[in-house]
Amino acid sequence: MIVQMKDVKKHYKQFELDCTMEIQSGRITGLVGQNGAGKTTAFKAVLGLISTDGGEITVLGKNPSKLLPSDKTRIGVVLSDGGFNEYLTVKNVASVMSAFYPDFDKMNFLQRCDRSGLQQDKKIKDYSSGMKAKLKVLAAMSHDTDLLVLDEPTAGLDVVARDEILDMLRDYMMDGERGILISSHIATDLEGICDDFYMIHEGKIVLHEETDVLLSEYGVLKVDEETYAKLDRQYISQVKKETFGYRCLTKNKQFYLENYPGIVVENGNLDEVILMTIKGERI
Numbered sequence: 001m002i003v004q005m006k007d008v009k010k011h012y013k014q015f016e017l018d019c020t021m022e023i024q025s026g027r028i029t030g031l032v033g034q035n036g037a038g039k040t041t042a043f044k045a046v047l048g049l050i051s052t053d054g055g056e057i058t059v060l061g062k063n064p065s066k067l068l069p070s071d072k073t074r075i076g077v078v079l080s081d082g083g084f085n086e087y088l089t090v091k092n093v094a095s096v097m098s099a100f101y102p103d104f105d106k107m108n109f110l111q112r113c114d115r116s117g118l119q120q121d122k123k124i125k126d127y128s129s130g131m132k133a134k135l136k137v138l139a140a141m142s143h144d145t146d147l148l149v150l151d152e153p154t155a156g157l158d159v160v161a162r163d164e165i166l167d168m169l170r171d172y173m174m175d176g177e178r179g180i181l182i183s184s185h186i187a188t189d190l191e192g193i194c195d196d197f198y199m200i201h202e203g204k205i206v207l208h209e210e211t212d213v214l215l216s217e218y219g220v221l222k223v224d225e226e227t228y229a230k231l232d233r234q235y236i237s238q239v240k241k242e243t244f245g246y247r248c249l250t251k252n253k254q255f256y257l258e259n260y261p262g263i264v265v266e267n268g269n270l271d272e273v274i275l276m277t278i279k280g281e282r283i
């Protein structure tokens with residue numbers, strides 16, 4: 001286990017985090033949630049950047065406050081509100097990284113920047129958002145890490161730039177001993193790359209599921225009132241009233257496909273699950 005959070009609490013004036021989550025090696029774990037749900041707070045707790053008010057956190061076998069500089073070099077980080085000084089060039093960034101990380105491979109970093117179209121002498125302020133995002137991810141991966149913590153690395157990017165970043169992350173995972181914790185509010189990004197994901201809502205983890213299970217076993221039933229009244233609801237987890245009747249989230253779509261051949265059963269996807277979990281009622 002690379003990261004373990006157990007009942008981790010953080011109180012702010014109008015917000016309370018209560019988070020239990022695990023990140024295993026060889027896996028990409030996603031954290032999804034609306035704006036203000038607590039993703040960045042959870043990430044900062046994992047990284048020891050904020051104090052917590054309860055619970056236990058273990059990162060690479062230690063409490064975050066006990067991580068030595070040599071442990072911290074094993075963690076690559078992209079925070080949504082972080083970044084390099086805009087007046088630096090890629091070459092300057094490489095020099096800064098060399099000073100911080102003994103195992104930083106400058107040549108490899110500069111080659112990868114070149115391949116990603118990042119000109120070495122251009123100031124960061126003159127890069128597009130996509131290029132800035134790629135630079136942050138490349139820098140986070142440029143030293144020998146076991147864990148990447150990426151808070152919204154693809155936010156605000158077009159589909160091509162997003163895809164390039166997701167490809168970089170797939171490359172990074174080729175060595176199976178590593179793990180990634182990534183947040184995004186673009187569900188399709190996480191579906192395409194994560195092995196499992198957690199959903200956070202108002203500071204609480206409301207769902208943890210394997211992506212494969214979600215895509216193969218979850219489904220959404222759309223039924224009129226009459227059908228809903230007769231429906232066996234033992235495998236329905238959330239329900240939402242619609243103009244046509246009811247929209248129902250199930251973790252066992254096969255049951256309804258076999259037993260109710262007449263009704264509409266759509267395949268589950270992360271967007272639907274998020275919507276139903278937040279807007280629907282639990283039954």
Ligand SMILES: Nc1ncnc2c1ncn2[C@@H]1O[C@H](COP(=O)(O)OP(=O)(O)OP(=O)(O)O)[C@@H](O)[C@H]1O
Pocket residue numbers: 012013014015033034035036037038039040041042080
């Ligand atoms: N230092 C702080 N003091 C008070 N409240 C805070 C502080 N940091 C975060 N919060 C509050 O905690 C809540 C969760 O914020 P957080 O940044 O973790 O959400 P998020 O899921 O990352 O959202 P976003 O996607 O918008 O970045 C918000 O209501 C925010 O206002």
